[in-house]
Amino acid sequence: MAGTVFTPSLEGMKLVKSEEGHLLAKPFLEMCKNVLPVIEKLGSALTLVKSDIGGNITRLENKYSSDPSKYHLLYSMMKEELAVKKAKDSSSCTNGLLWLTRAMDFLVQMFCNLIEHAEWTMPQACSEAYSKTLKKWHGWVASTTFTAAMKLAPERKKFMEIIGEGGGDLNADIRNFCTMFPPILEENHKFLDQAIDQWASSPKAKH
Numbered sequence: 001m002a003g004t005v006f007t008p009s010l011e012g013m014k015l016v017k018s019e020e021g022h023l024l025a026k027p028f029l030e031m032c033k034n035v036l037p038v039i040e041k042l043g044s045a046l047t048l049v050k051s052d053i054g055g056n057i058t059r060l061e062n063k064y065s066s067d068p069s070k071y072h073l074l075y076s077m078m079k080e081e082l083a084v085k086k087a088k089d090s091s092s093c094t095n096g097l098l099w100l101t102r103a104m105d106f107l108v109q110m111f112c113n114l115i116e117h118a119e120w121t122m123p124q125a126c127s128e129a130y131s132k133t134l135k136k137w138h139g140w141v142a143s144t145t146f147t148a149a150m151k152l153a154p155e156r157k158k159f160m161e162i163i164g165e166g167g168g169d170l171n172a173d174i175r176n177f178c179t180m181f182p183p184i185l186e187e188n189h190k191f192l193d194q195a196i197d198q199w200a201s202s203p204k205a206k207h
Contacts, residue, residue, distance in 0.1 A: 003167070003168040004163070004166050004168040004170050004173045005037055005166055006163075006173040006174065008037075009032075009034040009038070010176055010180065012027060013031055015031075016184060018073070022074075022075075023074040023184070024074060025071050025076075029064065032100060032104065035053070035104070039053070041162050041163045042153060043152070044152050045126065045152040046126075047149065048145065052103055053100060053104075055096075056099050060093055060097065063077050074097070075195075077094075078093060078094040078192075081093060101185050102133065102137060103134070105133040105185055106130060107129075108182055109129035110129035113125035114156070115171065115175055120156070121155075122153035123150055125156075127150055130146060130147070130150065
């Protein structure tokens, strides 16, 4: 497919909902997987994020694959866990979707920073995005490790050249990524906030 490294995920965003407006499990997970090549361009700086995203995608994919017709809609997995009071388990799909969504929040904010602040370095764009998104959910160890890793981010100009190697309008695609993805992520947050209200009111799980 011609275009930038963002093109597959942008195309996938158009397919994530059913005609009735419900998020579909497989298209949503495929779209998230298409974000991984973008993360890889940042090298060791986002190894932790890539690993976390990949692990949560795999967890949700395994559940979906166990019964595709039953778990056709993304939230059906979480509703099942909520019904049997398993949503709070660290290995649950509900927890997997929560952390997958939070990680994607971070990536969206990072790329928004790059577009909105041309003078910022990559570590600065990453750190500010982290402070706005993931940091409040991380414990001290995870936060310290993450902060140190972000200092390894490549030089901004080099990074933009690397992700722009495939051709296409990179800045336009980044803007579209920052515009089209947040409503999908917000839908996840809204569902999770409403569905696990009791969980949310208990002490927050730390990574």
